[in-house]
Amino acid sequence: MGERYDVIRADFTWVDGAMRPGLAVAVSPRTGRIVRVAPPEQLFGPDMGEEIVFAGRALFPGCVNVHSHAFQVLLRGRADHAPSFRHWVDEHMYPLVCGLDDEDLETAMLLAFADMLRHGYTAVGEFFYLHNGPDGEPDEVERAALAIETARRVGLRVALVRTLYDQGERPAQRRFREPPARAIERTRALAARYADDPFVRVLPAPHSLHGASGDLIAAGAALAAELGTNMHIHIAEQEHDLALSRERYGTTPLRALDRLGVVNERLVVVHGCWLEHEEWELLGARGGGLAYNPLANMFLGDGVTDLPYALRAGVRVGLGSDGPGGNNGVDPFAEMRAADLLQRVTRRRMGVIDEAARAAPRPLGAVPLFTLATEGSAGLLGFEAGRIAEGWACDLIAVDYSDLALQPHHGLEMPTLLHNMIHTGSSRSWITDVVVGGRVVLRDRQLTTVAPEQLRARIARLERGR
Missing domain, CATH: 3.20.20.140 (Metal-dependent hydrolases)
Structure with missing residues (x-):
């Protein structure tokens, strides 16, 4: 591909309207855009940088x-x-x-x-x-x-x-x-x-x-x-x-x-x-x-x-x-x-x-x-986002498809999992990780960008002052 790229993969990936196993997403750290979607073995090479693995998860566009x-x-x-x-x-x-x-x-x-x-x-x-x-x-x-x-x-x-x-x-x-x-x-x-x-x-x-x-x-x-x-x-x-x-x-x-x-x-x-x-x-x-x-x-x-x-x-x-x-x-x-x-x-x-x-x-x-x-x-x-495809923004959510709120999903190759996500419960229970522009901003349900305790302290100060 000619320049450094990182690789993000999970068990399943939502591509072209279907859950597909065995795919990985290559993202340019420079642009935050997807440069390729392919089996991971096709992406391993000298230009590959970090590999981010979301095991037991399914990837969807954010x-x-x-x-x-x-x-x-x-x-x-x-x-x-x-x-x-x-x-x-x-x-x-x-x-x-x-x-x-x-x-x-x-x-x-x-x-x-x-x-x-x-x-x-x-x-x-x-x-x-x-x-x-x-x-x-x-x-x-x-x-x-x-x-x-x-x-x-x-x-x-x-x-x-x-x-x-x-x-x-x-x-x-x-x-x-x-x-x-x-x-x-x-x-x-x-x-x-x-x-x-x-x-x-x-x-x-x-x-x-x-x-x-x-x-x-x-x-x-x-x-x-x-x-x-x-x-x-x-x-x-x-x-x-x-x-x-x-x-x-x-x-x-x-x-x-x-x-x-x-x-x-x-x-x-x-x-x-x-x-x-x-x-x-x-x-x-x-x-x-x-x-x-x-x-x-x-x-x-x-x-x-x-x-x-x-x-x-x-x-x-x-x-x-x-x-x-x-x-x-x-x-x-x-x-x-x-x-x-x-x-x-x-x-x-x-x-x-x-x-x-x-x-x-x-x-x-x-x-x-x-x-x-x-x-x-x-x-x-005005964003090219919302799809896992080459040239699009690498904005992703990782879903714990084993969450009981999403069961049964009748086979992950079917869109049933996504139907359950829409019609069952709160996304907070099964979204574990979030990626924006190839950068992980939520990891294992924890923000990587803002400390929750600092945010709580700011809210407490605001409430005392009102």
Whole structure:
């Protein structure tokens, strides 16, 4: 192969939609990409460096969290029983925002990102909007860079989905708001700062129809085209978003974006719980995407996104956790399970997602839900990740297939093991090791990047100060 490579192997490896024994993964330490997948004896040679063996394990591509607000992890347990979404925002999320200094913000992100890693996420799309200081005044601190550096410190690949926000008069919204020209320039500068880092992407993200003006949404789309990235935006999460869209734009949310000229192959809508069939068809025809967060939508009482219709319409779909405080968990397999079961109970029958996947114009593999949570999410963030194949990011999870929660698996060559992973228990019980870019960041269920006792001490200091 001509340059040094390391070799990672386990008993079985998920390749091309099947569990395959007797394969190993060669990874370039320089690029963090897979250079070959082959039997191990074909990889032994003078250019081989370290050999990493996960005995009694099965290797899968790592999952990608397409949508996160990591700081909201500090709402866990405090806002679970809010009577409404509006109350959750006004009485819990906004007060948290107003009282969060940079040290607390870093602690929250360390906790959330570490939790993601332990549950099998290897990359995250961090939709970040705490741009100004706690007093709401603009300063020169680029807190989005703090989010990037914290994710990398934990070991995650990260797409910083930098929010553009110029609307709103509530005190907490002062932390989010920026003049449009400043928002665009700082996003452009952040992208330039990390342009050469293969583990980082920077994407512009007008917050929503209520958080960003039409001019800023259009400017965000232009910046995405300039940077060669996608543009993410919250739309149609809550039913009242429909009335707001009609009040401001005289039409439904996606049609409003179409009037602004931004519905194209770069557009990724977040949530979309209340989009109409014609809107899904428009989004699919233009090559757009959906960042779907089923558990958070359930937790916050948002509604049920018509995922089957979106898939049939050709919409590119990824799965995310949303903010941990609007979910209380960051388990990608729980998201897959929720995405499936929501459609079953809504339509009162089984097999809904599989049927939609077969009818979708985009191939979704042997286990469609897993494809959405890996390749699907990665594509919406601009990463070549989510597949164990030459040229792709070497982001892997090792699974203890002897775990009782995964029994019986009826022969490991079948996809039954992966079905059990989606529909049984918590991934914390059977994910033992995680690799990002060829680097082991979780070994034998222990983080190699962040000491748990130090993180607990930071959380204790934060709690004493609140």
